[in-house]
Amino acid sequence: MPGRSVGQRCLCLIVISTATAVSLLQGQSAEPFSTLELSVSATGDLGHDPLHRHWRPEPGVAVRMTTPFYLGLASLAVHRMPYTPVQPDQLDLGALTATLEWNAARRISGWLEGRAGVQVGHSTFKFHTQQERTFILEESELLSGVQVALLLGRASGWNLSLSAAHQRVYTSTPIRLIVASISAGYLVSTPSWLRTILE
Amino acid sequence: MIRRRTRCITAASATVLSLAGAPDAEGQVLSRTVLTRAELQARGVHRVSQIAQWVGGWSSTVEGIAWNASFDGIMAGAEPARGLPPVEIVIDGQRMDLDLLGGLLLDTAPVAIQQVDSVVITPGPVLAGGAMASRGEVRLYTRTVTQGPRAEGWARFGSETGDPGPYQFTPLTTPNVDRIGLDLAALAGYGTGGWNAEVAVRSLEQSVTDPRLIQRFNTKELQAYTTVSGPSVKLGVEALGGRHTLLWGQSRQDGFVYLFGRGRMERLTLGHAHLGASGTFSGPGPTSVVYHASRTGRTVLPDSIGSVQARGTLRHERRFSNGSVEVLRPIGSWTASVALDVNERAVRPVSSGGWRGRAHVALQGEASRATESSRGSFAVSMVRGEGGATAGRLTSVAEWRPQAAQTFAGRVSVWQQLPEESSAWIDRWVRGDTLSPSLPRRSFARGELGFRRALTPGTAVEVAGTYGYMRSGPSDSARTAAGDLRGGRLGFRAAAHADPSPRLHVRVSYESVAPFHASEDMHDAMRSLPHQRLDGSVLYAPVENLRLSLLVLLQGASTGSPLGNPAVPDSDATPAMRRVDLSMEKWFWRRHVRAQLIGANIFNSPERYHRFGAQFDRRMILGAAVTLP
Numbered sequence: 001m002p003g004r005s006v007g008q009r010c011l012c013l014i015v016i017s018t019a020t021a022v023s024l025l026q027g028q029s030a031e032p033f034s035t036l037e038l039s040v041s042a043t044g045d046l047g048h049d050p051l052h053r054h055w056r057p058e059p060g061v062a063v064r065m066t067t068p069f070y071l072g073l074a075s076l077a078v079h080r081m082p083y084t085p086v087q088p089d090q091l092d093l094g095a096l097t098a099t100l101e102w103n104a105a106r107r108i109s110g111w112l113e114g115r116a117g118v119q120v121g122h123s124t125f126k127f128h129t130q131q132e133r134t135f136i137l138e139e140s141e142l143l144s145g146v147q148v149a150l151l152l153g154r155a156s157g158w159n160l161s162l163s164a165a166h167q168r169v170y171t172s173t174p175i176r177l178i179v180a181s182i183s184a185g186y187l188v189s190t191p192s193w194l195r196t197i198l199e
Numbered sequence: 200m201i202r203r204r205t206r207c208i209t210a211a212s213a214t215v216l217s218l219a220g221a222p223d224a225e226g227q228v229l230s231r232t233v234l235t236r237a238e239l240q241a242r243g244v245h246r247v248s249q250i251a252q253w254v255g256g257w258s259s260t261v262e263g264i265a266w267n268a269s270f271d272g273i274m275a276g277a278e279p280a281r282g283l284p285p286v287e288i289v290i291d292g293q294r295m296d297l298d299l300l301g302g303l304l305l306d307t308a309p310v311a312i313q314q315v316d317s318v319v320i321t322p323g324p325v326l327a328g329g330a331m332a333s334r335g336e337v338r339l340y341t342r343t344v345t346q347g348p349r350a351e352g353w354a355r356f357g358s359e360t361g362d363p364g365p366y367q368f369t370p371l372t373t374p375n376v377d378r379i380g381l382d383l384a385a386l387a388g389y390g391t392g393g394w395n396a397e398v399a400v401r402s403l404e405q406s407v408t409d410p411r412l413i414q415r416f417n418t419k420e421l422q423a424y425t426t427v428s429g430p431s432v433k434l435g436v437e438a439l440g441g442r443h444t445l446l447w448g449q450s451r452q453d454g455f456v457y458l459f460g461r462g463r464m465e466r467l468t469l470g471h472a473h474l475g476a477s478g479t480f481s482g483p484g485p486t487s488v489v490y491h492a493s494r495t496g497r498t499v500l501p502d503s504i505g506s507v508q509a510r511g512t513l514r515h516e517r518r519f520s521n522g523s524v525e526v527l528r529p530i531g532s533w534t535a536s537v538a539l540d541v542n543e544r545a546v547r548p549v550s551s552g553g554w555r556g557r558a559h560v561a562l563q564g565e566a567s568r569a570t571e572s573s574r575g576s577f578a579v580s581m582v583r584g585e586g587g588a589t590a591g592r593l594t595s596v597a598e599w600r601p602q603a604a605q606t607f608a609g610r611v612s613v614w615q616q617l618p619e620e621s622s623a624w625i626d627r628w629v630r631g632d633t634l635s636p637s638l639p640r641r642s643f644a645r646g647e648l649g650f651r652r653a654l655t656p657g658t659a660v661e662v663a664g665t666y667g668y669m670r671s672g673p674s675d676s677a678r679t680a681a682g683d684l685r686g687g688r689l690g691f692r693a694a695a696h697a698d699p700s701p702r703l704h705v706r707v708s709y710e711s712v713a714p715f716h717a718s719e720d721m722h723d724a725m726r727s728l729p730h731q732r733l734d735g736s737v738l739y740a741p742v743e744n745l746r747l748s749l750l751v752l753l754q755g756a757s758t759g760s761p762l763g764n765p766a767v768p769d770s771d772a773t774p775a776m777r778r779v780d781l782s783m784e785k786w787f788w789r790r791h792v793r794a795q796l797i798g799a800n801i802f803n804s805p806e807r808y809h810r811f812g813a814q815f816d817r818r819m820i821l822g823a824a825v826t827l828p
Contacts, residue, residue, distance in 0.1 A: 054369050070742050083365075093365055100796070120798070120819065122358070125365040141362045142819045170817060171364030172373035197788045199744065 018104075018116060030068035033198040037066040039161070039185030045081060046178040055083035055093050062181060066103075067190065067198070072117065075101040079179070092128040097121055097143065097167075113151040115163075120144045123169050143169040145177075151185075159185045232320040236342070239315065241738050241748040243782055243797040245355045245382060245822060246403060247312045247339075248305040252752075254320045254337060257728040261457035261812040262407045262464065264425050265302030270322035270335040271669070272688055272712050274459075274727050274809075287332035290339045291433075291444045292477035296495040296519035296544075299469070301459030306427045307471040308339075309448020311384040311401040313353050313824065314433075316342040343435055344388035344395050350827045355382040357820030360803065378406050379820060394436045402428040407455045407464075409813035416464040425454025429471075440481030446493075448473045458513065462811070465513055470498040485529050492522040516547045657698035665690040669721070686717020688725060707735040727810065729773070731755040744790065748782040757810065773812075777804040793824045 041064065045057035060081035066073050076099075083093040099121030107113045124140040145167035153159025161183045169175035190198070234242075234253065242253055251258045251266035259274055260266045267274065268286045285303060288295040290310060297304050319338040357379030363372045381404055388397035404426045429450030436443050452469040475493025482488050497517045525538035648664050670685040694708035710732045714725040733753040740746040754776040781798045796819070800806050803817040 050371060051365060055365070070745060090369075095365075120796070122819075123364075127365075139362055139364050140358065141364050142358060142360050142817070169364060170360035171366065172361045173364075173366055173371045175364065197792075199787070199789075 032070050033067050033190055033195050035068060035156075035187055036190045036194070037064075037159075037185050037187045039064045039066070039159075039183045041079075041163075041181040041183035043079060043081065043179050043181045046180055047176055049176050050173055051083075051175050051177075054086055054090055056086055058082045058084060060095075060179075062183075064101075064183070064185075066101075066185075069102065073103045073105050073115070075099075075103065077101060077119075077121075081179075094126045094128065095123055096126065097123045099143070099145075101147065103147070103149070107155070111152060111154065113153075113155075115149040115151060116147070118144070118146050119165065119167070141169050141171045143167050153185075156187050159187065161185065232322070234318040234320070236316050238736070238738070239312070239318065240784065240793075240795070241746060241782055242736065242750055243780065243795065243799065243820060243822075244312060245353075245820070246306050247308050247310070247315070248303075249312075250318055250337065250339075251303070251305065253734070254318075254322070257732065259728070259809045259812070260302075261809045262409075262412060262425070262455060263405060263813065263815065264306070264407070264452075264454075265299065265304055265456050265459070267302055267459060268335070268337065269728060271667070272690075272725050272728060273669075274724065284332070284334060286334050287336040288339070289336060291341055291446060292489070292491045293444075293446060293473075293475035293493045294491070294519075294521050294542075295473065295493075296497065296517070297471075299456070299458065299499070300461060300513075302457060304452065304456070304469065304471075306403055307429075307450040307452055307469065309429075309431045309446055309450070309473040310339070310341055310433075311353075311386070311399050311431070313351065313384055314341045314386065314397070314399060314431075316340050341433065344390035344397055345392065346390065348828070349386075349388045349390070351386045351824065353382070353384045353822065353824045355820065355822040356380040357797075357799075357818055359816045359818040361816050379818065380404060390435075392437070395434070397433045398430065399433075400428075400430045402426070407813070411811075412455075412464065412813050415811060425452065425456065427452045438480070441479035441487070443476065443478030443480075445476050446473065447475075457809075457811075461513075466501070467513060468500050470496075472496045482526065482528075487527050489525045489527065490523065493520070495519040514548070517545070519544050658696070660693070660695040662693040663691070665692070666715070686721035686725065687715035688717070689713050689715045702740045704738040705736070707733070709733045726758050729755040729757045729776075744786040746782075746784040748780070748784075750778075750780040750782070752776060752778040752780075773807050773810045774805040776806055777802065778806050779804075791826055793826075795822045796820075797822075 041062040043060040043062050045052075045060070047057075058081070060079060062077055062079040064075050064077040066075040068074075077097075079095075079097040079099070081095045081097070083095065085092060099119040101117055101119040103115040103117030105113055105115045121143050122140060123143050124138060127137045129137070145165050147163055147165035149161050149163035151159050151161040153161075161181075163181045163183065165177075165179045165181070167177040167179060169177070232254065234250070239250070244250055244253070248260075248264065248266050251260070251268050254268050257269045257272070257274070258266060259269065270286065285298040285301065288297050288303065288305065288308065290308060295308055297308060317340050319340070321332070321336045321338070359378065361373070366372050382402070384399065384401040386397060386399040388395060390396070404424055406424050427450055429448060431446070431448035433447075434445040448471075450471045452467075452471070455464050455466050456469075457464045473493065473495045475491065475495075477491035477493075479487055479489050495518065498515075499517075500514050519542070521540070521542040523538060523540040525536055527536040650662050652660055665688075667688045667690070668686070669688070690710070690712040692708070692710045694706075696707075697703075697705045699705075711730060712725070712728075713730055714722045717725060731754065733751070735751040737749040738746060739748070756772055756775045758772040778800045779802055781801055782795060784793060784795045786793050799818045799820065800815060801817060806815040807813070
């Protein structure tokens with residue numbers, strides 16, 4: 001991948017191969033689509049990229065829905081991250097990202113679970129201005145990334161998790177984001193109607 | 200002890216071995232590539248035009264809208280190909296007229312890709328329904344609703360990487376890049392065992408904003424969307440011992456399109472209408488009859504909305520009427536056929552108001568033979584009568600210029616079979632054909648030596664070497680060129696497929712060609728297409744409702760000028776392509792819903808199909824289809 005450093009490639013490779021290996025070795029413990037984990041996260045962008053020379057990231061919020069897949073876990077997440085301009089002549093910026101994630105999960109102890117995986121998605125950047133609109137106020141681009149998470153809680157009910165994701169947005173000048181999150185989640189059985197649809 | 204049986208088959212099937220995709224059933228003389236619906240879906244083909252990427256041979260496009268498939272190694276627009284018919288497109292037995300100055304506007308075909316059940320590609324000269332498709336044929340078969348009511352809907356959207364993103368108001372801003380879609384299509388139908396009726400409508404949209412195109416063709420409109428939309432109706436009925444199909448479709452294409460014959464992009468509005476009937480019925484005794492009749496009309500006008508710089512100048516009306524009847528009768532182990540094809544093609548330049556047309560009548564004789572271990576066909580003797588007429592706007596004076604020419608195509612094949620538990624053959628054939636002198640005179644001969652062996656059930660490998668020689672008279676536009684274009688072409692092809700389980704399908708094919716003792720112009724034209732191509736696919740369905748696909752397309756660089764224009768710098772050469780696609784399909788709701796996520800060209804390798812063409816960067820496409828009930 002042009003422009004990507006050796007370190008980043010190694011990081012991606014390590015996360016992907018480890019996650020896949022763990023999943024394959026462990027096998028699938030839960031039936032596909034049998035449970036649904038809903039979580040809300042507070043997020044922060046810790047990246048140092050050309051983007052951050054123009055905009056300062058503010059705390060964001062994400063919601064995520066996770067379910068056991070045929071192998072590992074599949075998630076659908078929506079992440080809202082506001083940015084404020086560094087220069088006064090810049091416009092306010094908001095990023096809305098939708099991602100499809102796949103994770104391998106391994107329960108380390110009764111209360112602790114580790115997850116690692118990959119994600120692909122679409123980032124939409126929206127500029128905010130009070131002025132009369134004379135230009136395109138919305139731009140969007142593809143993204144991919146890797147993530148790791150530590151989840152504290154039993155296999156059912158409430159849980160708390162800490163996670164970090166490294167995302168790359170494929171704009172002409174690539175954007176690299178490091179997103180840290182703290183999340184609260186709740187695990188329920190998938191309603192039968194929803195399971196019918198998912199299966 | 201290995202028991203060998205050797206058979207000699209003399210066959211008139213003017214086809215070549217197809218080494219892309221699935222090798223044919225054992226003993227099939229007409230070697231063709233078949234793309235099933237499942238393969239089309241897994242490859243992410245979401246427009247009819249995208250079939251061209253996967254038909255084998257060499258495909259070229261500049262803007263992703265007008266495609267050209269070239270099985271004979273000569274790109275559309277190149278001098279040796281001028282005046283020659285394009286690859287024939289046949290839908291449900293009905294010939295289409297989708298060519299616009301060398302480019303095939305496949306998306307204006309009267310069907311949506313979602314209606315297509317399978318695609319059969321014959322990558323070489325073939326006689327079909329009495330007509331000679333001298334540069335090959337792509338045949339589409341549509342699905343038929345057979346059990347009560349059915350409604351389907353599809354939506355598709357994609358985006359290329361490389362947008363300016365949030366940097367658009369900073370010094371790091373760059374021009375916008377292409378997006379794909381939104382493509383929408385819907386179908387409603389009803390069918391029983393005896394008849395069926397379907398109505399479909401589609402709307403496709405694609406932006407043509409590649410900076411290379413904008414700079415080269417001075418198309419300064421950044422939001423240069425090209426749209427295609429239109430309805431189609433299909434009626435089918437079982438009667439007279441066969442099935443009959445009536446197909447009507449209308450489409451309109453607005454926006455930029457590259458004209459291969461002119462070497463430029465123009466912003467045009469095209470109206471396209473097709474009405475045709477086709478089918479088979481039983482004749483007396485074992486005789487069967489295959490027929491088709493169709494009429495296609497097209498209007499091409501400069502787009503009235505486009506800017507002055509980008510507006511086109513091409514304007515004409517065109518109509519194409521075609522009918523054929525083919526009678527087949529088994530005689531012993533042979534099948535004999537005779538066909539009559541009549542077509543009329545007329546063009547009226549909008550500015551002058553006159554029509555010019557051409558009609559031809561062709562007679563075809565063919566006999567085929569099938570045995571336990573082999574199948575072939577024999578004898579083609581074709582006499583073509585042809586005349587041209589022009590009619591002035593006021594005088595309506597017609598001029599009839601009858602001409603006649605003979606077309607010959609033949610195939611000689613030697614078949615050897617190894618023991619019953621395995622399968623292998625060696626096939627040698629040679630063919631030649633000449634076309635009407637009213638066209639630029641073109642003679643062509645090719646020899647091929649092929650070998651295929653089945654290793655295990657579901658696994659086979661195939662290799663073939665070819666030598667072809669082409670001689671082409673200059674077109675009217677190049678009468679001053681020094682003499683004929685002529686040249687030889689050496690080729691090597693290999694393919695393998697393996698289906699170790701119903702859930703896993705692996706295909707790989709390789710093709711290589713090189714000019715051999717060719718004239719300078721012919722050599723240049725051949726070099727305008729890549730010399731090597733490898734196409735591989737792995738389709739894996741780990742569970743019933745999930746399918747993962749890996750597709751690889753590797754192509755060598757090409758350097759020659761398709762237009763014979765030495766002023767085009769070599770820096771514009773088409774780079775080598777290393778395209779890798781990943782696709783995931785998931786079915787939901789008892790398979791009523793199919794969602795697909797495609798990552799195309801995931802390594803962002805330079806992906807260009809023409810030296811003047813746009814570069815298709817890494818892109819992601821998301822699609823969904825709903826089927827009820």
